[in-house]
Amino acid sequence: MSGWEGLLHGLSVAVTPENLLFALIGTIVGTLIGVLPGIGPALTIALLLPMTYGLEPAAAFIMFAGIYYGAMYGGSTTAILLKTPGESGSVITAIDGNKMARKGRGAAALATAAIGSFIAGTIATLLLAFFAPWMVEVAIKLGAQDYFALMVVAFLTVSALVGSSPVRGLVSMALGLTVGLVGLDFQSGQQRLTFGQVSLLDGIDTVVLIVALFAMGEVLYVAAHQTTSRFDIMPVRKGKRWMSREDWRRAWRPWLRGTSIGFPLGVIPAGGSEIPTFLSYTLERKLSKRREEFGHGAIEGVAGPEAANNANAAGTLVPLLTLGIPTSATAAVILVAFQQYGIQPGPQLLDTQSALVWGLIASLLIANVILLGLNLPLIGLWVKILKIPKPYLFAGIMVFALLGTYAVNGSAFDVGVLLFFGVAGYLMRRFGFPVSPMIVGAILGPLAEVQLRRALDIAGGDVTTLVSTPFTIVVYLTLAAVLLGGFLMRRSARNDTLPAAAHDDEVPDVRESSHR
Template sequence: MTGIEGLLDGLAVAITPQALLFALLGTIVGTLIGVLPGIGPALTIALLLPMTYGLAPESAFIMFAGIYYGAMYGGSTTSILLKTPGESGSVVTAIDGNKMARQGRGAAALATAAIGSFIAGTIATVLLALFAPWMVNVAVKLGAPDYFALMVVAFLTVSALVGSSPLRGLISMCLGLVVGLIGIDFQSGQQRLVFGQVALMDGIDTVVLIVALFAVGEVLYVSAHQVSSRFDLLRLGKGAKWMTREDWARSWRPWLRGTGVGFPLGVIPAGGSEIPTFLSYALERRLSKHKEEFGKGAIEGVAGPEAANNANAAGTLVPLLALGIPTSATAAVILVAFQQYGIQPGPQLLETQSALVWGLIASLLVANLILLALNLPLVGIWVKILEIPKPYLFAGIMVFALLGTYAVNGSTFDVAVLLVIGIIGYLMRRFGFPITPMVVGAILGPLAEVQLRRALDIAGGDVLALVSTPFTIVVYLALAVVLVMGYVLRRRATRTVPADSGVDEQSTSGAESQ
């Protein structure tokens, strides 16, 4: 089945009344929760994951698709009106978006962000449908050494390029690998790192781990480091003008260029969404005829990065669905959601669960359309949630986290583990350690161990077998190029961001973790 045929079949699934209802529910919930600073799509899906156990897989993933895009839409609203981006992809948007809002052009900034996200998300979803089958055809020909090489790429690119320090990223990733070792060794049957606790023999539930790091750790950090009990919200004035003809003329090219930058860097693990958004910002600043406005309210500085962010989000689903390899925190959470239903993403997924996969991809298009209809006229309603005092909001998040964790296995031990890992997550944020490498290490580590042992067993213990195929050699050479180029591009891109942009550092504590 070709990508276009699959997408058409998926649309038949995604536009049924039940699917549309779950898509609408997901977009509303995702936008409402995504508006809160520090809460991105990964945390939103993690919080709601335990609540979907009674749903059919198709319904649950269609709702997750709505949550995924809805939370990103909400993040752009927060960046523009509060200058407090909740995820890494919205950091650049806050620079010029908030300046536009302070000039009374917040409605135009929100509109270009919403429309750019819709255009980029739609184009990227079509590209996702085209690329996924092609990548599957390549993946079915790979052996254990090849898969292990791909997982090494995911480990090192995510840990070295996410966050401000490669060393801290590597430490975070190693901590995740240790967490993944807890439990019974699948090959020898020996206990590992259980310390006499019978409840740990099955390992730490990945849902508990994710909710602890993203929800509990974030709440503890924000509560400890933000004094004000309310958000400093910029309001949209009555009769605020949306985009003018000039705004449209200055935005449509950045939307397309941002899509072209964001999608490839999502397919190729290049360290999260901050790199494509920074690169898009740098590109627009270089090409713009209004360079003097950048850092002071240039609409191109909102249009390009927002398009790059959404295109990048769709791109990360390509290696997840085709190879079973997550390259972002949100992709890791979606992988866990698949595993909760006994489904393992990979080369066989399109064949064994074609209706589910194509329905998920098509529901991204539906969610995009619903979000455009909801966000443009109703943005004033979404930001009402920011008028609720922070203590009430954070208390609600903690209640959801505790109840959801208990609902996973009905175990108070899981709740205790949640609190312990939540404190670890707080300490990691406090000292600048990114969360994503730990999550990817914990989830992908056991899968990498299986492929490593399988490769060594076939080769009789010969370590050189790990680099014995042309594919592994190309992958490791490409890894070296990605690490070097990613570092260079990030340094070059961040130099283009105005020094006085003033994005709230504390409010972006969760940005690196997304």
């Protein structure tokens, strides 16, 4: 099925009244989650998973798609008005967006982010629709060693390029791989790391792990380090909410350039949204004739990175849907959601679950339209939500996490696991260890083990089979280039942006990109 045929088929699935309602619910919830600092789409989808078991898969994933895109939109509001991005994809937006708000141009900054997100999200979703069938044709020809090579790429890019330290990222990944080993060995039936606990024979539930690391860890971190009970909101002055003609003239090229950077770096993968947003900002600064404005409220510094951020979000769905490989925390949670319905993403997914996949892709287009309508006229409403006192907000998250965890299997043991990994999540945040690599390692580790054992069994234990095909050689060479290029780009981007942003204010604080 071609891209156009697939989109038309998907629209016939997504535009039913019931599915449109779920798309609306998802976009509202996603925007709300994006506005609130410290929460992200991965946590939200994980919390809602137990409550969607009675839904049809298409309805549930259409709602998840709305949450995914909605959180991208809402995150810009927090970055601009609070200068507190919840994940690294919004760090650059916070620099110039917040400066625009301080100069009384917060409404223009929010409009730039919303319109840029709409344009980038729409273009990237269309690229996803046309790129996915071609990717499937390639994936069908791959062997076990090829899939293992792709998973190694996902492991190393996510762990080495996310967060402030590659070493911490690799340690976090190792912890996730260890968690993935818990339970019965699928070949020998031997118990691994169960410590005599019968409840661990089936392994650690990934939904419980995600909720623990994100929700519990975040609540404990905020409770231990908060200095005020309320968010310090930058007021949006009344006046024109729309961009001026000059703003449009300066923003449309960065929107397109940001999209062209974000989407391919989501497909590769390149370690999340941090690199494409930094790269977009650096490119816009070098191309601009008003370099002196960067770090002081340049509209290009909002337009480009926001477009790159949202295009990157769509790009991460390509390897997830066509190869079954998650390259971000949210993609990993969506993979778990597929597995909860007994569906394994991969090359056969477009054939066996065509209505579900194309309905999901089409719903991204619908969510984009809904979000544009929600964000521009309702900015004041989203800002009021930030007036909720932090103790009430995070106490509600804690209760919701506990109830959701118990609802997964109806097990008090899972609640104990939640508390254990919640403390672990707090300690990881406290000492600067990113959470995303651990999540990806725990979910993707068992799948990588299957492919590794399959490749070695076919080759009679010869380890050279892991680099025996042209595809694996190209993949490993690309991995080396991505790691080297990623470090160089991020270092160059930070050298360019951080001094400019620090002239009269500090760089926005962000812990890590765990919520993507």
